[in-house]
Amino acid sequence: MLEEPPAVTLWHASGNRDERVFDRPGTFDLGRTPNRHMAFGYGPHFCVGSYLARVEIAELLMALRDFATGIEQTGETRRIRSNFLTGLSALSVRFRPDDSGLKEVDG
Numbered sequence: 001m002l003e004e005p006p007a008v009t010l011w012h013a014s015g016n017r018d019e020r021v022f023d024r025p026g027t028f029d030l031g032r033t034p035n036r037h038m039a040f041g042y043g044p045h046f047c048v049g050s051y052l053a054r055v056e057i058a059e060l061l062m063a064l065r066d067f068a069t070g071i072e073q074t075g076e077t078r079r080i081r082s083n084f085l086t087g088l089s090a091l092s093v094r095f096r097p098d099d100s101g102l103k104e105v106d107g
């Protein structure tokens with residue numbers, strides 16, 4: 001009978017906090033450069049949706065910059081338990097609207 005092959009797994013979340021690669025690996029820093037993270041995987045199965053995902057995230061952040069002056073947490077935080085993703089399954093927040101952003105859209 002053949003032996004079971006060993007299981008191999010990549011812990012993206014751990015790799016993305018490798019202190020040998022990232023300065024202050026626990027800090028969320030949008031200006032990080034270089035930023036050799038593995039959130040979209042690596043190699044032949046690199047995420048084909050990464051370009052769309054980056055555009056969507058950039059648009060979201062720009063909309064928040066233009067239309068909100070702040071954000072506050074209104075409910076409990078629930079973390080997901082996964083070796084594939086680091087993230088939250090629940091986080092209720094309330095944005096403080098900035099109406100002056102609407103004026104810029106209207107022209």
Ligand code: HEM
Pocket residue numbers: 012038039040041042044045046047048049050052053
């Ligand atoms: C922030 C958003 C996203 C993250 C963090 C993410 C992450 C990943 C990761 C880590 C992989 C590699 C999985 C592996 O190594 O087996 C992957 C693969 C893939 N992703 Fe994404 N993804 C995102 C958004 C998207 C979007 C928007 C699409 C499609 C519209 C997409 C489609 C795919 C597909 C089809 C693969 C498989 C590629 C292959 O096996 O060759 N992803 N993604």
